[in-house]
Ligand SMILES: Nc1ncnc2c1ncn2[C@@H]1O[C@H](COP(=O)(O)OP(=O)(O)OP(=O)(O)O)[C@@H](O)[C@H]1O
């Protein structure tokens with residue numbers, strides 16, 4: 372249920388310091404849109420200016436009105452007032468549209484940076500971070516930060532223009548009355564910071580609970596079949612009710628706090644108003660200031676406390692959003708653990724500059740052909756896990772087909788992940804063509820690698836697009852040929868839209884076996900030098916599988932391949948079969964050799980054959996025509 376284990380900041384009292392270095396990193400994203408930032412600041416300032424200018428017109432009108440010697444030109448004043456109001460309206464329009472544009476741009480860029488990083492990061496990054504957590508980073512955190520960056524900038528510029536301008540102007544006009552009005556500011560500041568922190572803390576709990584509720588919905592929708600078959604509905608429901616209750620409590624608290632805060636601020640503002648009215652009224656009666664000045668001060672009093680509130684809220688929000696900022700910057704700045712080393716990057720650069728076009732050389736200037744692959748004393752453990760491989764040794768010659776079999780959890784998939792450099796050995800080396808693969812280009816290795824997995828990953832789009840993933844330049848004919856080769860064309864032909872059928876998100880409109888066939892076609896199209904198949908045919912019927920085997924035999928003749936299969940009948944033809952147990956090779960040889968040894972493989976194989984024969988016999992009997 373706990374979907375956000377990485378939120379180490381959640382639940383902690385909010386940080387009271389604003390980490391400027393962190394915000395500056397995000398600010399860089401806004402500065403890509405310098406023009407819009409300046410425009411936004413300009414409009415925010417002019418809005419503040421117009422806001423502050425209107426009471427000044429009122430003051431002049433009032434002063435003229437109460438002076439019997441003058442007859443005020445009301446039409447001119449009306450015109451000025453109208454002009455200023457129009458200016459205000461235009462400024463508001465200006466900052467709203469700039470803000471929206473800036474927000475869209477910055478939001479897009481931050482997401483883009485995060486998305487690019489996700490493509491680049493190594494598998495170990497994802498082992499530690501649940502998908503739900505990453506999704507939240509890319510959606511809600513980004514959204515919050517973008518909002519704060521843009522509307523924060525606006526509020527700061529607008530608010531400080533008004534507060535600063537009004538304060539200076541009031542001090543010039545009548546500094547004593549100005550100080551009387553401003554004496555409530557410290558009280559307001561204290562009350563605001565007290566309440567804002569609490570309001571945001573409870574709204575944070577609301578948000579956190581909300582994301583857990585979303586996760587609970589998600590899990591229960593995804594797992595609806597399992598839930599039903601295990602009759603777990605009641606338990607799930609009670610867990611959910613607990614969450615919903617928590618959410619309710621926090622929401623009520625949040626609403627109450629807001630309900631108390633606003634009236635208090637109103638009282639403080641009214642207090643300032645009353646003080647100004649009292650002291651100012653006295654000064655008017657004593658003829659120290661004209662009536663118009665008092666009216667202007669009273670209007671400024673209203674004008675002053677709006678931005679003060681906004682800024683208090685913004686400041687508290689920034690403290691809270693700092694956790695989001697840390698997470699987003701953390702993701703954007705994460706370094707992939709597996710990448711080309713400095714030396715390799717320089718080597719690639721040097722080779723690129725020499726500008727030699729040789730088909731038999733890779734980007735790093737070393738042979739493009741994948742030679743012999745050798746695991747030398749490889750040990751490996753997942754981060755925070757126990758040792759999976761210890762001093763593992765294996766040499767595979769080019770063109771060899773190696774099958775890995777053995778008990779579940781033995782380390783077969785791990786061996787292939789290491790080979791694919793999804794992970795690197797903790798100690799020892801893996802050499803390709805006699806060179807440690809860490810001294811070669813990562814891109815060279817992975818682009819020569821075809822991987823077909825038990826749970827194949829398809830992407831939203833058509834069948835043809837999913838096959839073309841293997842080779843973007845492939846023609847429709849080549850795609851169809853690849854599909855035909857693996858026997859996928861039969862089921863495709865039965866679909867109304869054929870190759871243009873949409874496969875749905877993650878290919879969920881296809882059966883697992885169909886997905887496996889498509890990912891096979893994709894691998895065949897890419898014609899990689901090394902083919903890695905992890906339980907790739909587990910959901911395909913035996914007949915189709917036989918056809919795929921034959922197809923692979925043709926296409927991958929001369930290429931190195933690694934096959935993991937629990938169904939042993941499928942790997943009989945492998946050049947070498949390795950039985951893996953607890954991360955070591957316990958037996959090795961061809962199918963015939965291993966059967967003769969009468970060891971682990973023999974035991975596994977005979978058990979499976981017995982089971983299969985028994986099943987075949989049952990099926991045969993049930994399909995026998997009844998005796999006439
Ligand atoms: N991402 C991971 N993080 C931590 N431990 C892992 C991870 N993947 C696998 N392991 C552990 O490594 C060991 C070997 O797993 P591996 O997947 O290599 O086994 P396998 O032989 O492929 O098993 P199976 O036949 O069930 O696919 C297991 O004990 C497993 O718990």
Ligand SMILES: [Mg+2]
Pocket residue numbers: 783784785905
């Ligand atoms: Mg496995």
